[in-house]
Structures are given as C-alpha cells and as structure tokens.
Amino acid sequence: MIPQLENVKVLLRELLRPLPVILFPMSQQFDLIVIGAGPGGYVAAIRAAQLGKNVAVIEREPVLGGTCLNVGCIPSKALLESSEKYSEAKNEFEEYGIFADVTLDLAKMLKRKDGVVNELTGGVAYLLKKNKITHIAGEATITAPGKVPVGDQVVEGAAILIATGSKSAPLPGVEVDGENVVTSTEALNFETVPEHLVVIGAGYIGLELGSVWNRLGSKVTVVEYLDRIIPTMDAEIAKDAQRILKKQGIIFQLSSKVLSAKAVKKGKKIQCVVECEGKEPIIADKVLLAVGRIPNTDNLGLEALQIATERGRITVDENYQTNVPGIYAIGDVIAGPMLAHKASEEGVACVEKLYTGYGHVNYNTIPGVGYTNPEIASVGKTEEQLKETGIEYRKGTFPFAAIGRAKALGQTEGKVKILADAKTDAVLGVHIVGPRAGELIAEAVAAMEFGASSEDIARTCHAHPTLAEAVHEAALAVDGRAIHF
Numbered sequence: 001m002i003p004q005l006e007n008v009k010v011l012l013r014e015l016l017r018p019l020p021v022i023l024f025p026m027s028q029q030f031d032l033i034v035i036g037a038g039p040g041g042y043v044a045a046i047r048a049a050q051l052g053k054n055v056a057v058i059e060r061e062p063v064l065g066g067t068c069l070n071v072g073c074i075p076s077k078a079l080l081e082s083s084e085k086y087s088e089a090k091n092e093f094e095e096y097g098i099f100a101d102v103t104l105d106l107a108k109m110l111k112r113k114d115g116v117v118n119e120l121t122g123g124v125a126y127l128l129k130k131n132k133i134t135h136i137a138g139e140a141t142i143t144a145p146g147k148v149p150v151g152d153q154v155v156e157g158a159a160i161l162i163a164t165g166s167k168s169a170p171l172p173g174v175e176v177d178g179e180n181v182v183t184s185t186e187a188l189n190f191e192t193v194p195e196h197l198v199v200i201g202a203g204y205i206g207l208e209l210g211s212v213w214n215r216l217g218s219k220v221t222v223v224e225y226l227d228r229i230i231p232t233m234d235a236e237i238a239k240d241a242q243r244i245l246k247k248q249g250i251i252f253q254l255s256s257k258v259l260s261a262k263a264v265k266k267g268k269k270i271q272c273v274v275e276c277e278g279k280e281p282i283i284a285d286k287v288l289l290a291v292g293r294i295p296n297t298d299n300l301g302l303e304a305l306q307i308a309t310e311r312g313r314i315t316v317d318e319n320y321q322t323n324v325p326g327i328y329a330i331g332d333v334i335a336g337p338m339l340a341h342k343a344s345e346e347g348v349a350c351v352e353k354l355y356t357g358y359g360h361v362n363y364n365t366i367p368g369v370g371y372t373n374p375e376i377a378s379v380g381k382t383e384e385q386l387k388e389t390g391i392e393y394r395k396g397t398f399p400f401a402a403i404g405r406a407k408a409l410g411q412t413e414g415k416v417k418i419l420a421d422a423k424t425d426a427v428l429g430v431h432i433v434g435p436r437a438g439e440l441i442a443e444a445v446a447a448m449e450f451g452a453s454s455e456d457i458a459r460t461c462h463a464h465p466t467l468a469e470a471v472h473e474a475a476l477a478v479d480g481r482a483i484h485f
Ligand code: FAD
Pocket: 035, 036, 037, 038, 039, 040, 041, 058, 059, 060, 061, 065, 066, 067, 068, 069, 071, 072, 073, 074, 076, 138, 139, 140, 141, 163, 164, 165, 166, 184, 185, 205, 296, 298, 299, 300, 330, 331, 332, 333, 338, 339, 340, 341, 342, 343, 371
C-alpha cells in the first residue's frame, strides 16, 4: 500500500514540477528532519531510524558524508598513509635491507584518495537507504519550527536537528584565492608538489597537511601566532612532537603574527608572499590557511527565528535543544572540539534523549588525535589544566625507545604520559606522542570511562610485544615502579 502511495506522490510531483512553487509547494512530513549529512547528521538520522522514527536528511552537497568524509578526516588520512609509505620507501627501507627505486606518481596518489572517499560516501548513501531514511538534496533554510523549505518542496517534521558543521576560518589580511593561497580543501588536491608550502596555523589540520607535502618533497614552513604548536595538547607532549617534526624537516616559525598573505605576479610566475609582524616576508609557492574552523550557519534562518548563538556557534541546552522548542543542534555547529566522533556521539545522544529520555556524552573522555608521524593523541586533562585548577596529581611517563615492539617497528620516538589523581589515583589524563598513538589512546579512553585508576591499568595484562606496553609501563611509572626504564 505505502509504496504505491509513494509512487503516486512521485508522479504528482513530476507532473506539477513546472508549476510555480508558490501556488502549490509539495510537502513531506517526518518525525525528524536532519539538516546536514556529516558524521553528526547521518549518524543521528540512523539512530533515530533505529528507534522507529520516520527521518529525512537534507544535504546541499551532491555527495553525503560532510566535511569528514569528503574534505576532512578521510581524504587527509588517505594522503597521510600514501605519503608515509612513499617517505618510508624512499628514506628508510635501506635500513631494513630493502633497496628500491622509488618514484612518485602524484596523480595516482590523489586518485587513490578519491577512491577511498567515494567508497565511504557511497557507504553512507547505502546506510541511509538501508534504514529507510529519506535523502533530500538541496540547501535547507528553516522558516518556522517544523518547516524547512528545500527547492520546490516544504519538508515538515515534529523536530529539526541542525548538523550543518563548519568551514575554514578566514584570517584578516590573508587573501584565499583557492589556487595559491588555499584552505585545507584545496591542499588535499595540489596537482604538483609545491616547492615551498607555508602553513598558517600549527593545529592538527595544518600539521597533518604540512606533513603530507613535506614527505612528498616540499619545503614546509609552519607559521604560528602562539609560542607552541597544538594549543589544546599537553605542553610537554606538544614540545616533543614539535622536536620530532622538526627533525623530519618541518620549519617552525612560532610567535609570529601573520599580517598578510597573498599571491602576486612576478614576471610570468606567481609567488605567494606572507608578511609577519617584525619578521622578513616569506616567499612560497603555496600558502595553506589552517587557523581553525567556523560554524556553517549561513542561510539557515537563525536570525529570523531568533535562534541564539555564541561566537557564531548555536547555543543548546543539555538536551541539545536550542532556545526555540523543537529545534536541536549538534556537532561542529555547537560548542566543543570540532571532531567527527564528538559530532556523532552528540547526534546519538540528542536523538536518544529526544525519543527515549536518556542519552549521554562524557565530554571529559573525548579523545583528540593528530595523524602526523608519530601520531599525537590525548584524552582528559592536560598537566597545565590540572595545575591551573589546583588538582594534585601524580605523573608517570614511559618512552617508546624502551619498548621492544617499537624497536622492531623502527619507531622509537615519543612517550606515554599518564596523569592520576594524587589522592584517589583516578586517571585524569593520558597524552601520547608515538607510533599508532591514535589506536593506543582507546585503552585510556575506556579506562577513564570506567573510572579506572592508574593501578587498574598497571594491573591489567598487556600483550608482549606490543606498543600498548608503553601505556602499561607509564601506569606503573605513576607509582614509580616501571620495569623497563
Ligand atoms: P560536517 O561534517 O561539516 O557536515 C555538515 C554538512 O552539512 C555538510 O555536508 C554541509 O554540506 C551540510 N550543510 C551545511 N549547511 C547546509 C544547509 N543549509 N542545507 C543542507 N546542508 C547543509 N575530525 C576528526 O575527528 N578526526 C580527524 O582526523 C579530522 N580530520 C580533519 C581534517 C580536515 C582537513 C578537516 C577540514 C577536518 C577534520 N576533522 C577531523 C574535523 C571533522 O571533519 C569535523 O569535526 C566533522 O566533519 C564535523 O561533523 P558535522 O556532522 O558536525 O559537520
């Protein structure tokens, strides 16, 4: 019965398409309308469908998956993997007794990256279909609670979830032209390896993409306003990471305020000039602006509905509801770390709270990972935060240089650092720079989620030889009883 009805609706819609929208806008009714098909939106939609709800996802891009799958997490990781393999084959294989002629086919590398992206975005389309979620293509503007016109139809729903994500933040004086002075989106697609790439901003995105092009042969200069890299990271670990990346050839110009960056014509060539306060201008082929991201709220209709924002990000309560009843928001568009897994967790929690009355996100156990080589990962409080808040703590660190598996891998740089409450021994923070730190941090996240002490980790058997033994030894080190160092 229902499929037939659908067919009639589709037929009617096709017949009436030429008529002016104002005369007879088509309307569809849902329990939940999700705006944005990134890791926040599509995951929320699937969870709501699992809970028996009739869900629509509106996405303005032709491909699903949002920033993360199309121009963020996934393509950057695909290029990081390829460039790491290239760099290893070129610079490190001989140490392992392997001799090879190594050449770079950048076009093929980019094609592989696109292939990985396509498979995953296709996977999201499959998942929506499998969960009987209606995908509506087009740009959404909310005109009233429960009403979202998209093109020639009005999508109606009991609840609206805004998951419109973020875009690259501008910087005054930096003239992004998409070709020479670019954002991360274009830096994933340079057709040739730039001779000199200047990265403005030493956060995760700048360091990851700087690493990609550095490995492929670019001179890379990272210019940062602060006197340190990755401001959210534990300072000791960030310092170690900077030292290791410097050894790989990345040049750091810290405490540098960028006044301007633009492409200028020099004869037949185009050059980029980056001017920093009190310093010599830097001349480069390409400039990547990576100073953070700002929420995507243009044309959403927030002002007309008086939806409250703070520094551009939508304000929500503990149920992810905005100040307008029935309109919710999650992910990069609200406060908190701009991370895919944070967006997904919030998406699930939001719809669970809405439809079951219960859902939660533990903001103290959201891991952050930088996929440089070695990786940088953290969860919980940094040492600086503990000092600031006057919480007494004990600290255990352990170097990968003393780990057998790290030696066998030939990746001995870095360490694990565990911070535990001085009185209760509860794990308060874990910070890692080292091989596969992004995988190792999962143990720390699970431990913290279960309220573990450093003693709990110390008394947990870890397989030998594994990199995870560094986590075990760091936990032992909290109590001054590490075995192998
Ligand atoms: P998004 O993924 O931005 O999705 C929002 C969607 O909404 C988009 O598809 C957009 O087209 C759509 N949209 C916006 N407005 C409208 C509208 N009016 N109508 C219809 N559709 C609309 N995070 C990690 O956790 N790990 C990483 O390794 C990582 N690497 C990154 C690397 C790069 C280069 C970048 C740029 C980001 C990276 N991130 C990473 C961040 C991550 O991509 C974001 O945190 C995540 O995508 C946020 O998810 P979201 O669902 O909130 O929004």
